[in-house]
Amino acid sequence: MAKYIMALDQGTTSSRCILFDHNAQMVSVAQKEYRQIFPQPGYVEHDPNDIWASQLSVAMEAMAQAGIRVNEIAAIGITNQRETTIVWEKATGKPVYNAIVWQCRRTADRVGRIYEDGFDKTLTEKTGLIPDPYFSATKLEWILDHVPGSRERAERGELLFGTVDTWLLWNLTGGSVFATDVTNASRTMLYNIHTLEWDKEILNYFRIPRQMLPEVKDSSCIFGHTSEKVLGGEVPIGSLVGDQQGSLFGQCCFTPGSVKNTYGTGCFLLMNTGSNCVASKNRLLTTIAVGENGKVQYALEGSVFVGGAVIQWLRDEMRLFPHASDSERYARAVPDTAGVYLVPAFTGLAAPFWDPYARGTVVGLTRGCTKDHFIRAALESIAYQSYDVFDAMQKDTGMQIRNLKVDGGASANEFLMQFQADLIQGSVARCAINETTALGAAYLAGLACGFWKDKEELTLLTQSGKTYVSGMDRSEQEQKLRGWHKAVARSLQWAKEDMDE
Numbered sequence: 001m002a003k004y005i006m007a008l009d010q011g012t013t014s015s016r017c018i019l020f021d022h023n024a025q026m027v028s029v030a031q032k033e034y035r036q037i038f039p040q041p042g043y044v045e046h047d048p049n050d051i052w053a054s055q056l057s058v059a060m061e062a063m064a065q066a067g068i069r070v071n072e073i074a075a076i077g078i079t080n081q082r083e084t085t086i087v088w089e090k091a092t093g094k095p096v097y098n099a100i101v102w103q104c105r106r107t108a109d110r111v112g113r114i115y116e117d118g119f120d121k122t123l124t125e126k127t128g129l130i131p132d133p134y135f136s137a138t139k140l141e142w143i144l145d146h147v148p149g150s151r152e153r154a155e156r157g158e159l160l161f162g163t164v165d166t167w168l169l170w171n172l173t174g175g176s177v178f179a180t181d182v183t184n185a186s187r188t189m190l191y192n193i194h195t196l197e198w199d200k201e202i203l204n205y206f207r208i209p210r211q212m213l214p215e216v217k218d219s220s221c222i223f224g225h226t227s228e229k230v231l232g233g234e235v236p237i238g239s240l241v242g243d244q245q246g247s248l249f250g251q252c253c254f255t256p257g258s259v260k261n262t263y264g265t266g267c268f269l270l271m272n273t274g275s276n277c278v279a280s281k282n283r284l285l286t287t288i289a290v291g292e293n294g295k296v297q298y299a300l301e302g303s304v305f306v307g308g309a310v311i312q313w314l315r316d317e318m319r320l321f322p323h324a325s326d327s328e329r330y331a332r333a334v335p336d337t338a339g340v341y342l343v344p345a346f347t348g349l350a351a352p353f354w355d356p357y358a359r360g361t362v363v364g365l366t367r368g369c370t371k372d373h374f375i376r377a378a379l380e381s382i383a384y385q386s387y388d389v390f391d392a393m394q395k396d397t398g399m400q401i402r403n404l405k406v407d408g409g410a411s412a413n414e415f416l417m418q419f420q421a422d423l424i425q426g427s428v429a430r431c432a433i434n435e436t437t438a439l440g441a442a443y444l445a446g447l448a449c450g451f452w453k454d455k456e457e458l459t460l461l462t463q464s465g466k467t468y469v470s471g472m473d474r475s476e477q478e479q480k481l482r483g484w485h486k487a488v489a490r491s492l493q494w495a496k497e498d499m500d501e
Contacts, residue, residue, distance in 0.1 A: 002451070003068075003074070004074065005020045005073070005238075006018075006059065006062070006063075006075070006235070007020065007442040008059060008168065009080075009435070010055055010080040010168060011081055011243070012101065012103070014031050014054070015051065016029065016030065016032075017029070017030050017055070017058040017062040018435055018442070024442070024443075026433065028063070028065045029435075030062040031058060034047075034051065034054040042106060043106050044104040045100060045101060046084070046101055047098055048099045051099065056171075070232050070235060074236070074445075074446065075237065075238035076226065076237045076445060077239035077241070077438075077443075077446075079242070079440065080242065080243060082184060082242040083102035083135050083139075083163065083187050083188070084100065084101050084136075085143070085163065086162055086164065087140065087143050087147075087150065087154075087159055088159070088170075089158060090157070090158055091158065096147050096159060099167075104133065108133050110133075111138060114131045125279075126194065126201075126202065127190070127192065127193060127202070128285060129187075129285055130283065130354070135187060135189035136163060136188035137189035140188075141206045141207070155211075159212050160178060165242075173223075174227030174230065179214050179217050179240075181241060182218065182291035183219055183241050183288050184241075185198075186288040189202070196216070197216070198210060218293065218294065219239055219245070219249075220238065220291070221448050222236050222448055223238070224237055225237065238445030238447075239441050239442075239445040241440060244268045245270070245287075245440070246437040246439075246440035246444075247440055248270045248289055249289075250433075250435075250441075250443060250462075252458060253271075255274070256272055256273055257271065258272050259271045259393065259403070259404050259405065260404070260405040260406065261386055261407075261408075263406060263408035263410035264409060265312075266304050266305050266350075267382065267385065268302075268303055269303075270299045271299060271301075271397070272298075273397060275296075275297065278298065278396055282352045282395055284300045284352065285300070286300060302393065304350055304351075304386055305345075305347055305349070306344040306345070306347070307386075308408070309346075310344040310379075311378070311379070314378055321375075327413065328413050331376040334372040336376070338364075338368055338369055340365060340369055341364055341377055342362050343362075343487050343488055344360055344378065344381050344385075345358035345361065345491045346359070349488070351388075351392065352388055352392040353388075353488070353492065356495075357493045357494060358493065359494040361491035361494070363486070363487045379413065379416050379419070382410065382416060384484045387420070387481070390404070403427050404424055404426065406420075407430070407434055420468070421469055422470045422471065422477060425470050425472070426469075427467055427468065428468040429466075431465055
């Protein structure tokens with residue numbers, strides 16, 4: 001009898017495989033980093049074959065570690081770095097170019113022309129996204145324009161496009177299944193999130209042939225089976241889901257108004273808005289949270305560019321401590337920041353400001369500022385930035401949210417989690433399993449094959465870790481936020497002034 005669900009978690013710098021048992025406990029984990037390619041400044045690429053080889057390798061390793069045979073796996077769930085763009089030959093499976101990674105900024109000028117053409121409003125209305133090089137559309141267009149003969153080959157039906165989930169599915173099934181799910185499709189800037197189809201007007205604008213796009217299916221369904229030549233058996237593939245949506249599902253944010261924040265290098269806040277596709281007035285992204293049983297739930301999403309990365313900066317560039325975990329001890333050594341605010345706008349500010357010209361700023365310095373105050377201000381900046389996105393979500397939905405579910409590496413910092421609870425004037429609950437992205441993919445695959453009965457069972461299985469409850473007076477919270485927003489105002493448009501001079 002099948003006893004396990006395999007989650008393949010294909011990330012930006014590494015591929016992981018986690019095996020979960022029926023109690024949603026991790027029984028085996030394998031991880032492998034792969035090569036990052038930087039052809040020139042602003043360009044980020046991966047070799048698609050490195051992605052596939054590393055993911056297959058960790059799948060075999062995870063099974064071997066636990067002594068698990070392929071016939072003991074009930075289903076496979078796939079979660080992935082989103083927006084990354086791959087084009088390959090239909091006949092051979094050979095990529096025509098490296099994968100262009102979501103971080104790549106090569107199409108920034110092209111995005112500028114979208115605004116000049118006045119097509120930005122159409123894109124936002126139909127896709128819920130704000131035009132940016134981040135998304136797949138301009139990356140795919142770039143490949144068709146720059147790889148000789150590729151546009152003609154695509155029009156003849158010889159080339160296929162996919163995000164990383166589609167690429168892995170294609171390879172796992174020996175090239176027999178060409179599909180994606182609604183969450184990944186919603187991140188391409190080619191998919192109409194209202195009609196749930198590839199949008200003809202958008203495809204015409206970017207001159208992308210419809211026949212090179214995958215079939216779009218629910219996040220939880222049987223997509224196909226692994227080729228016996230790949231894993232040594234035919235295992236159902238029961239889910240595809242973008243990484244942040246996977247985390248939302250893994251955190252059991254099943255009901256409208258439930259919110260999660262992942263504290264990684266950056267921070268990703270997603271709110272489930274149910275069947276209500278909320279058009280943001282605060283420059284958040286509207287996206288698809290999950291697709292099940294032919295229906296979708298929507299989400300609002302906001303990003304923080306520099307989250308846990310500010311702790312890495314203090315450690316590696318500023319050399320203020322040797323280990324990231326030391327930051328908590330220094331922050332607790334003082335009762336406050338002595339009026340110091342640090343705005344870590346190292347690459348601009350994301351939601352809700354969207355200012356690429358903002359730059360890192362420290363304000364409120366006095367002779368009494370110590371290393372402890374500075375480190376505390378840096379940690380607080382993560383919570384302040386997350387609060388601003390959280391508050392924008394409340395304004396967009398008219399909902400008062402008092403509970404935030406959290407995961408990611410920096411969520412282990414208890415000072416940060418308590419300060420976040422204080423700012424939102426509510427509670428912050430950390431999941432007992434930090435690998436919520438993989439857990440979400442596993443849950444969706446398990447539901448598709450009947451390994452788990454329903455969401456109620458998943459809610460009972462999911463164990464909360466520590467919960468942090470606000471202990472700060474609202475007057476103090478408001479005073480701190482006023483100081484933070486004064487500091488942010490000093491950082492806005494900083495680099496643009498230099499350029500104008």
